[in-house]
Amino acid sequence: xxxxxxxxxxxxxxxxxxxxxxxxxxxxxxxxxxxxxxxxxxxxxxxxxxxxxxxxxxxxxxxxxxxxxxxxxxxxxxxxxxxxxxxxxxxxxxxxxxxxxxxxxxxxxxxxxxxxxxxxxxxxxxxxxxxxxxxxxxxxxxxxxxxxxxxxxxxxxxxxxxxxxxxxxxxxxxxxxxxxxxxxxxxxxxxxxxxxxxxxxxxxxxxxxxxxxxxxxxxxxxxxxxxxxxxxxxxxxxxxxxxxxxxxxxxxxxxxxxxxxxxxxxxxxxxxxxxxxxxxxxxxxxxxxxxxxxxxxxxxxxxxxxxxxxxxxxxxxxxxxxxxxxxxxxxxxxxxxxxxxxxxxxxxxxxxxxxxxxxxxxxxxxxxxxxxxxxxxxxxxxxxxxxxxxxxxxxxxxxxxxxxxxxxxxxxxxxxxxxxxxxx
Numbered sequence: 351x352x353x354x355x356x357x358x359x360x361x362x363x364x365x366x367x368x369x370x371x372x373x374x375x376x377x378x379x380x381x382x383x384x385x386x387x388x389x390x391x392x393x394x395x396x397x398x399x400x401x402x403x404x405x406x407x408x409x410x411x412x413x414x415x416x417x418x419x420x421x422x423x424x425x426x427x428x429x430x431x432x433x434x435x436x437x438x439x440x441x442x443x444x445x446x447x448x449x450x451x452x453x454x455x456x457x458x459x460x461x462x463x464x465x466x467x468x469x470x471x472x473x474x475x476x477x478x479x480x481x482x483x484x485x486x487x488x489x490x491x492x493x494x495x496x497x498x499x500x501x502x503x504x505x506x507x508x509x510x511x512x513x514x515x516x517x518x519x520x521x522x523x524x525x526x527x528x529x530x531x532x533x534x535x536x537x538x539x540x541x542x543x544x545x546x547x548x549x550x551x552x553x554x555x556x557x558x559x560x561x562x563x564x565x566x567x568x569x570x571x572x573x574x575x576x577x578x579x580x581x582x583x584x585x586x587x588x589x590x591x592x593x594x595x596x597x598x599x600x601x602x603x604x605x606x607x608x609x610x611x612x613x614x615x616x617x618x619x620x621x622x623x624x625x626x627x628x629x630x631x632x633x634x635x636x637x638x639x640x641x642x643x644x645x646x647x648x649x650x651x652x653x654x655x656x657x658x659x660x661x662x663x664x665x666x667x668x669x670x671x672x673x674x675x676x677x678x679x680x681x682x683x684x685x686x687x688x689x690x691x692x693x694x695x696x697x698x699x700x701x702x703x704x705x706x707x708x709x710x711x712x713x714x715x716x717x718x719x720x721x722x723x724x725x726x727x728x729x730x731x732x733x734x735x736x737x738x739x740x741x742x743x744x745x746x747x748x749x750x751x752x753x754x755x756x757x758x759x760x761x762x763x764x765x766x767x768x769x770x771x772x773x774x
Contacts, residue, residue: 367453379460385471406431408465416447531653549624552617553772568668608665614772618700639759642768658773664712667737671751686749707736709768740765
């Protein structure tokens with residue numbers, strides 16, 4: 351070889367054209383002109399027995415129609431070999447072909463003939479996102495254009511050239527990343543989103559309300575709230591503390607009617623391990639609205655082209671919670687710990703009421719009593735609504751579907767989490 355260190359399997363060579371010579375007694379010496387790039391290169395050698403007709407220089411090229419020059423003179427025919435070359439003399443061999451890297455190397459002629467094999471490397475063009483370049487000296491005819499480059503999908507096209515010069519325009523197309531999200535429908539009708547093969551999120555379908563228009567009132571009227579409050583007070587045991595009038599946080603002075611189409615909601619709150627993969631310094635039990643938004647934006651980027659997610663709206667939470675617990679309609683107010691026990695036993699949606707406050711995408715300004723001076727009835731328009739009560743809720747009213755608490759967007763509040771709405 352034209353290098354200083356002796357050859358060994360797996361030898362590292364600088365990029366460029368190298369001459370690899372293989373010699374064995376009784377066989378014709380064989381050289382390989384090898385173009386080294388940043389990729390591994392493997393050479394397979396099959397020697398041929400030496401005969402009286404092999405005392406010539408035979409050159410085999412890939413592609414076969416490559417142009418070969420010996421000491422600057424083009425060789426028109428390679429089939430019969432090149433005779434009368436002086437042994438041990440070095441000859442400059444140049445092999446070229448359009449679309450390939452030219453290989454130039456000095457080769458020492460062997461004593462009794464030499465077979466030289468040259469396998470040219472395609473000339474890869476590094477392109478920006480869009481690039482136009484001219485092609486000249488191209489004879490009319492049909493051509494197969496192949497574009498290969500790291501980070502660019504292989505492109506092939508057939509082209510007929512009638513007049514030269516011409517221009518080709520290439521637009522860089524990044525290879526699609528391997529999908530990290532997969533959607534699966536189970537036999538029980540639930541849907542599962544697998545993320546990065548590690549996290550599995552199960553979703554349950556919630557049908558639109560029975561109302562012909564799919565509409566519900568997500569707030570109570572003041573009259574409803576007052577009547578419900580009086581009835582609840584009367585049912586308290588004699589030694590119980592009176593209920594705080596928190597029911598008025600479920601009141602609007604105007605009817606708040608919402609159209610609710612069928613939707614898919616996460617069966618349980620956000621997976622803790624998945625959450626901490628995105629919010630490394632946080633906890634899925636102490637979430638701010640801004641944290642929840644960051645998680646959802648990240649998941650939507652990962653799952654682009656498969657599924658998307660968002661926070662539930664307040665109307666979706668109220669409608670869902672009422673399918674399990676509707677105290678205004680039944681007249682029965684349940685303690686939060688009672689709701690937790692029922693959740694553990696028979697609900698398809700887990701940890702909805704009385705476990706942790708659940709963030710929504712709804713702002714407080716959408717649901718307010720502007721004429722009231724009672725702080726319990728006010729909701730800061732900069733805040734977001736959270737629902738469902740928590741394990742620390744002492745007043746049963748907090749776990750009512752209509753009750754609303756406030757959450758500052760940038761504050762991580764204890765016993766606060768969220769679940770996802772699945773968008774397909």
